[in-house]
Amino acid sequence: MAxxxxRGRSDGYELEIPAESNFAASLTDLKKLxxxxxxxxNSxxxxxxxxxxxxxxxxxxQHKQITVAVxxxxxFRLTGITADVLDQPSVVDLLKAQQVFVVPQIIRSGQELFFDGDVVLLGSVHQGAxxxxxxxxxxxxxxxxxxxHAGYPDHADAIIAGDVSQAAQIRISDLVAIVADNPDMTAHKFAHVNEKHELVVDPLSDLKKLKPALYTQMEGK
Structure with missing residues (x-):
């Protein structure tokens, strides 16, 4: 594992530092690259x-060390550093909202949990759960x-945000999507129901435009 x-892109370069790698070693290799x-x-x-x-x-x-290296x-300009998980400040902001339930435990096969409000999943949801x-x-x-299953049973304005790429299904209100059939369901995306009552996935950066009320609520908490 490197x-x-x-990777070169049309608008510059993307550097990827695997979560499993030693950060000090990654920083050394980053400077070499x-x-x-x-x-x-030399343009x-x-x-x-x-x-x-x-x-x-x-x-x-660590953020500072990468910024200085680039x-x-x-x-050379650094356009951003992103992870495939929500960071701690984001979680804290969410917890300030009313009816937010933190789920730190493992939900195992055969288990089904329901919460009347927003949920921040810190634990894991196993196959069959x-x-x-x-x-x-x-x-x-x-x-x-x-x-x-967000928006249960009939709240179509709900969203599912975060990495669901390894889930079996996601559901919002009465709509169901098989994740294996939807390669776009990666990190930095959120699932929601559009104006045609279709379950779709869009970048989190579009949340303000597509869900202005929810964005304002989160921003104000």
């Missing part, structure tokens, strides 16, 4: 980098073959 990988890019490209144009850290949420110090080169919420479900933990 400590860091580099950046030097290689600079040696191969005066700005070069942008984005960083993905998988299921690892960086500390403030911006130490002239014309189901987690239901009358409102929204925010995935911070792991859904390993289980089923998530």
């Amino acid at each position: 400590n860091v990988s580099l 950046l030097k290689k890019v600079r040696d191969q490209d 005066l144009q700005e070069i942008t980098f984005s960083v993905r850290t998988g299921r690892r949420v960086l500390t403030d110090e 911006t130490s080169y002239d014309k 189901m987690l239901k919420a009358s409102k929204n479900i925010y995935v911070v933990g792991v859904v390993d073959g289980g089923v998530l």
Whole structure:
């Protein structure tokens, strides 16, 4: 397993640091990759980098070290560092809202839990298990073959946000989606019901545009 990988994109480069790698080793390899890019490209144009850290949420110090490594080169710009999980500040903001239930435990095969409100999943939902919420479900933990049902039974304005790529199904209100048939259900996405009453998936960055009321509620808490 590489400590860091580099992929070229139309708008710059994407650096990926696996969550399982040793951060110090990844930082060393990152600096080597950046030097290689600079040696191969001496143009005066700005070069942008984005960083993905998988299921690892960086500390403030680690974030700073990556930022310094990239911006130490002239014309190198860091556009963002993102993880495939919600970070702690995001979870804290959610907990400030009313009727938010934190689910830290493992929901095992055959179990079905229901919460009347929003749910922050910190634990895991195993295959054959189901987690239901009358409102929204925010995935911070792991859904390993289980089923998530937001907006139960008929709240079509609910969303499911977070990494559901390993879930068996997601459901919102009366709509069902098989995750294996929907490769777009990756991290940094949220599932919702559109104006045609279809269960669809969109980037979290579009939440404000597509769900303005929910976005305002979360922002104000």
